[in-house]
Amino acid sequence: MPVLPGAEPYHHQGTEVGVLLCHGFTGSPQSLRPWAERLAERGFTVSVPLLPGHGTRWEDLRLTGWQDWYAEVDRELRALRDRCSQVFTAGLSMGGALALRLAAKHGGDVSGVVAVNPANRLHGLFAQSLPVTRHLVxxxxxxAGDIAKEGAVEIGYDRVPLHAAHSLRTFLRLVDGELPQVTQPLLLFRSREDRVVPAADSARILSRVSSTDVTEIVLEQSxxxxxxxxxxxxxxxxxxAFIGRLATGAGKEGTTARG
Incomplete structure (x- = not known):
């Protein structure tokens, strides 16, 4: 199945400092492309993989699960580690959860994590009924598309297959149990108004990671x-600034900041 125009993966070979960006559930690398290109302009090696089942049609997502999505970013991390002396993981929404799990599982091979509106669980009665509902609906x-900026568009599916949503629910519960294994510096962005992931998810993540160098930034306009x-x-x-500080070896013994 052809990839939707604009949803293609992105790769840039730069310095020995690499950044792996992970997109969200039902989304694509397009949501991270401006970020990736700016990192590349600064000289970093950048990888934004297209997760299996994404960037084509929702019927393809229905045939995949969290093991497929995580395996893709795990492969990309290993490839970056072969080329770079330091690697940072980052992600949006489910991509933030993927970035955190990579940090938990790979330890010192990940130098830091950047998470934007990271997901920690599926909420409400809908989530609780998924084990049954997915067989009926x-x-x-x-x-997709929860954006305040006029004219901005996210390439994402207009339907969510419930088999994939159930797999996401399982994955987020798994990651929650692994958060204490995250010890790397963490930069977390949280939008004040978010119609997809509530503030409680970021609070839960911050309360469970073992990182001591932690910065939370609240985004007021997004x-x-x-x-x-x-x-x-x-x-x-x-x-x-976060990556630059850590890549140069400065400030690794950081303090916790809240903003």
Whole structure:
């Protein structure tokens, strides 16, 4: 199945400092492309893989699960480690959960994590009934496109296959149990208004990681897909500063900041 125009994976070979960006559930690398290109302009080696089942049609997503999505970013991380002396993981929404699990599982091979509106669980009665509902209902309306900025568009599915949503629920519960294994510096962005992932998810993540170098930044002008929204430049500049600080070996013994 052809990839949707604009949803292609992105790769750039640069310095020995690599950044792996992970997109969200039902989304594509397009939601991270401006961020990836700015990192590349600064000379970093950058990889934004297209997760299996994404970027084509929702019927393809129905045939995949969290093991497929995680395996893809795990392969990309290993490939970056072969080429780079340091690697950072980053992601949006489910991509933030993927980035955190990579940090938990790979330890010292990940130098830091940047998470934008990271997901920690599926919420509400809908999530609780998924084990049964997925056998009765194929899809529900999509979650893509929660952006405040006028004219900004996210390439994502207009339907969510419930078999894939159930797999996501399983994955997020798994990651929650592994969060204490995350010890790397963490930069977390949270939108004040987010119609997809509530603030409770970020709070839960911050309460469970073992990182001591932690910064939380609240985005006042963006909704869920903040990487394409009005705070996109702030995400880029703050992440560049975060990576630059750690890549140069400065400030690794950081303190916890809240903003």
């Amino acid at each position: 194929r899809t529900v309306p999509g979650i 909704r869920h897909v903040a990487t394409l929204d009005q705070d996109a430049d702030r995400i880029i500049e703050e992440s560049l």
